[in-house]
């Protein structure tokens with residue numbers, strides 16, 4: 001690393017008050033670069049040093065800083081740096097497909113889910129795509145301490161994308177549902193999502209840059225007899241996301257509610273709803289997790305507030321607006337029956 005590069009690094013980071021820590025992306029690049037250069041010298045390897053890739057952008061940014069001043073250049077600074085995506089529920093289904101998209105877009109990944117073996121397997125597969133080892137944080141989001149624990153573990157790591165995807169449902173009458181399972185569902189689908197958003201949003205606002213995706217559902221648009229808590233949690237996610245998206249207008253941070261309809265994943269088996277009409281009825285159009293993730297990712301990058309993947313799901317949601325509430329409730333019940 002030449003002294004000019006070091007100068008560029010400090011010129012950008014110090015006056016702007018960017019915390020300089022080992023986990024800072026630019027410093028990671030520098031450390032990585034210095035190590036790579038050392039091993040290249042040891043091997044008397046004449047390939048161009050990696051700083052051609054990594055340290056030219058800071059030099060270009062240095063010119064920006066001089067012209068526009070350090071604070072106004074912060075958004076540019078972060079755009080040029082490798083970005084980091086924190087994805088909950090990233091070990092399967094929609095979350096895993098979203099992680100694949102972020103990996104293909106060269107994002108550093110932080111993956112959260114409960115089952116550590118499945119999570120590590122997903123991380124290995126994702127490493128093949130991006131070349132970078134994702135960080136795994138095995139946590140149960142039904143534990144109220146988990147969001148704070150995740151945030152504490154990531155102290156100093158700028159999270160550019162927060163994807164609150166982890167969630168689960170359970171079919172059957174409310175009165176027969178195990179009490180603790182119902183409370184865990186609210187904790188995972190709602191409380192942890194709100195807490196993670198509250199924990200990671202302030203740093204995004206300081207950087208004037210960041211995107212949050214909250215995975216809701218088409219279930220958010222109506223009450224769901226025989227899946228009452230699940231539908232209600234998703235209605236919360238949609239309402240919460242819309243409200244804060246409006247509050248954040250002009251802040252540089254966007255929030256998106258992804259509202260998939262029935263999607264092929266482990267969700268139906270876990271929710272014990274494989275036999276219900278909504279899942280079995282092919283004409284309602286079950287989408288793949290991959291298609292849902294791609295549409296969701298595009299919508300999030302465009303800063304959309306609500307993203308409903310698939311024409312059938314869009315039509316379904318629109319028809320709910322026209323129908324009387326009592327009929328909508330009865331129709332929703334029919335779809336949740338066997």
Ligand SMILES: NC(=O)c1ccc[n+]([C@@H]2O[C@H](COP(=O)([O-])OP(=O)(O)OC[C@H]3O[C@@H](n4cnc5c(N)ncnc54)[C@H](OP(=O)(O)O)[C@@H]3O)[C@@H](O)[C@H]2O)c1
Pocket residue numbers: 088089090091092093094095112113114115116118139140141142165166167168169188215216217218259260261262263264265266267268270289
């Ligand atoms: N599939 C659908 O039809 C559908 C439709 C609309 C919306 N959605 C929503 O889409 C999201 C993703 O679901 P999916 O279809 O991809 O289902 P999935 O394949 O079952 O994936 C759920 C993910 O969430 C994780 N998870 C579940 N409980 C957790 C907990 N307590 N703590 C931490 N992680 C937990 C799971 O990993 P572990 O089990 O290892 O923790 C898994 O990685 C959910 O929010 C779901 O409500 C799904």
